[in-house]
Amino acid sequence: MQRYLDVLKKRLPHGFKQLQPSKHDNIIIAMSSGVDSSVSAALFSSFPKARGVYMRNWNNKQNDMKNCDEKDWNDARKVAEYLNLPIEMVNFEKEYWIDVFEPMLQSYELGVTPNPDVLCNRYIKFGSLKRNLDEKYGRDNYWLVTGHYSRILQNMGTSQFELWRGVDMSKDQSYYLSQVKPNALNQVLLPMGHFYKKEVRALAQDLQLPTAQKPDSQGICFVNNSQQGNFKSFLREYLPIERGDVVTIDPDRGKKTVWGQHDGLWSYTLGQKIGIAMPQGDPKYRGTWFVSEKLKDTNEIVIVKGRENPKLFRDNVVLTKMKWLMEGEINPMDILQDAVKNGSLFMQYRSLQKPIPIKECKSSPDMADCHLELLLKKPQRAMAPGQYGCLYLQDRVIGSGIILSSAT
Incomplete structure (x- = not known):
């Protein structure tokens, strides 16, 4: 604790x-079995009322996924036992299916690109888990500790709790927390946000934690090991095949040429490389092709040549269903x-990307579910509808919304 x-x-x-x-507060550490949550648990394990909780969020019907989940649960228990920390498992499979997985499938069916990790944080880790702890310990009668690389800081001038980037920009996870409800911030501790990853690894080794050498998790929790390299094969198990044409559009005449078929608009996202046979003997078609548009009305996917093709770049983006992390403050639009004007407003539509300066912004009158239109200082590649656009005041997250559309 002293190092922290x-x-x-x-x-x-x-x-x-x-x-x-305080010394005798209830402290609940969300333990996923990774090194980050393990070190977080170690930092607070000396508190008399500290304990761990492991969330089971997915119905592990397939053997390799079941084995993976059991291994994670066993690793979390080993760490808890090593730290002399009580731990329990809580099951949110039903909630995860309803609040995260089904909305993800619905988004893919509509041809947009969702982010289940953002939904998981909003509805499960800081939703279902928080309600579970409220019932068990009483509202505002405990601290929830997680291993996220972000910071929750109290502004000494306003007394407001603010969500900030982690100090290690190469591991920052604030983007994934941008939809968390603001009333959850005052009882959440994110110790990893103050450390660099190399320091966390070193600390885990110094403490001889059982997970000190465990690799960082990769991919999405509900995709099994055999499917990690091909998310499309996973989606085929849940989404209907709705074949349509893959086309190019002549920029001069607007004529479409069909080059192949896709399994559904869900099968590709904007900016994705597409593996389709093109006449490589013709210099006009020789090279790598990428998805530039998805035409829902005609169920067509439009492709263009070259990763840096101008048709893949947009400087105007519209966000909808905004969620704000500025509870009790002035009108978000004023901020x-x-x-x-101050040059301090930035956006990210992916985690770990370089923050994008915003040149202009305007909104609809209803800020509760507004369409926020942003003009970016520099065009950005493949801003796909369905992704989240996260807004920052320098390093502070002020809110996020779903990308409705992008244009030049």
């Missing part, structure tokens, strides 16, 4: 503080306009 306090002393931004639990 020493890091905080060096890295807390001026004018902010990181709340700390956005001031930030644009």
Whole structure:
């Protein structure tokens, strides 16, 4: 714990503080079996009322997935036993199916590109789990610790709790937390957000944690090992085949040429390389081709040549169904306009990408479910509808919405 306090002393931004639990507070550590949650557990294991919780979110019908889940649960138990920390498993399979998996499938059926990790954080880790803990310990009578690389800081001037990027930009996970409800922030601790990944690995080795050498998890939890390299094969098990044409469009005459077929608009996302036979002997067609548009009305996928083709880039994006992390503050639009003037408003439509400066922004009158239109200072590649656009004031997350459309 002292190492954590020493890091905080060096890295807390001026004018902010990181709340700390009292000695006899209830502290619940979400343990996924990875090194990040294991180190988080170690930092708080000395508190008398600290305990771990492992979430089972997926119905593991397939043997390799069942084995993977059991291995993670066993690893989490080994860490808890090593730290002399009680741990229990809670089951949110039903909630995950309803709130995360089914909406993901519905989005793919509509031809857009969802992000289940964002939904999981909003509805499961900081939704179902929080309600479970509220019932067990009483609302606001516990701290929830997770291994996310982000920070929740209290502004000493406004007393508001703010979500910030982690100090390690190469591991920052604030994008995935951008839809969490703001009323959850005041009792959540994210210690990993103050560390660099190499420091976490070193700390795990110094503490001789059983998961110190465990690789970081990759891919999506409900995709089994044999499908990780081909997400399309996984989706085929749940989505109907609705074949349509893969086409090019002549820029001068608007004429379409059919080059093949796809299994459904869900089978590709914007900017994705498409493996389709083109006449490589013709210089006009020689090269690699990418998805530039998905035409829902005609069930067609439009492709263009070259990864840096201008048709893959847009500088205007519309976000909808905005969720704000500025509870109790002034109108979000006032904050956005001031930030644009100051050059401090940025967007990301993927995690771990370089923040994109915003040149202009305007919204519909209803900010609860607004269409927020952003003009970016530089065109961006493959901003796919369905993805989340996360807004930042420098390093602070102020909200996010679903990309409705993008244009030049």
